[in-house]
Amino acid sequence: SAVISQKPSRDICQRGTSLTIQCQVDSQVTMMFWYRQQPGQSLTLIATANQGSEATYESGFVIDKFPISRPNLTFSTLTVSNMSPEDSSIYLCSVVGLGSTDTQYFGPGTRLTVL
């Protein structure tokens, strides 16, 4: 399986500000995804990060709030914009690897608290 890292691991931010979360994989992967896990809840898919094109967002998530970049096959960023306390969550990236099964592997997550 790929080694997936996320930065930062946690952060505390003020409302109205933005935070960019990075996801780095140690090998090239075909697919990258971003999930959110609100306190006490299960994971919800935010979007699929597409290399070289705009991300594909799930219902309820929009590009202005969660802009995503994926400049290459090993790296992606998720920005949480104009944050409010309701954005306090764990944000996770996941990947599907080249030449492997469709198994998704997850990063360690970024714990975000918005005051």
Added chain:
Amino acid sequence: DAKTTQPTSMDCAEGRAANLPCNHSTISGNEYVYWYRQIHSQGPQYIIHGLKNNETNEMASLIITEDRKSSTLILPHATLRDTAVYYCIVYGAGSYQLTFGKGTKLSVIP
């Protein structure tokens, strides 16, 4: 993707086998059964998956009924570090859509 039903919580004595059931009665022929676990808000950890045959790896065994409407994840010798929320997910090949339910909170008791 098909919906799954899991018990909310289970207890298991340390050293004993933990058997976690999952119902997926609407599963389609090309959908896999995947199991993940999440330990204390860390990223979900992949455990095992299968289509219709029983599967075993270094972490666990997966038993899928012949009609594929249910499955059981078996941790053969549970340890305290196996305390986690376990998610059973039905996953269509090529769909890349993982739909997480509430899972089963497994508590391994000394």
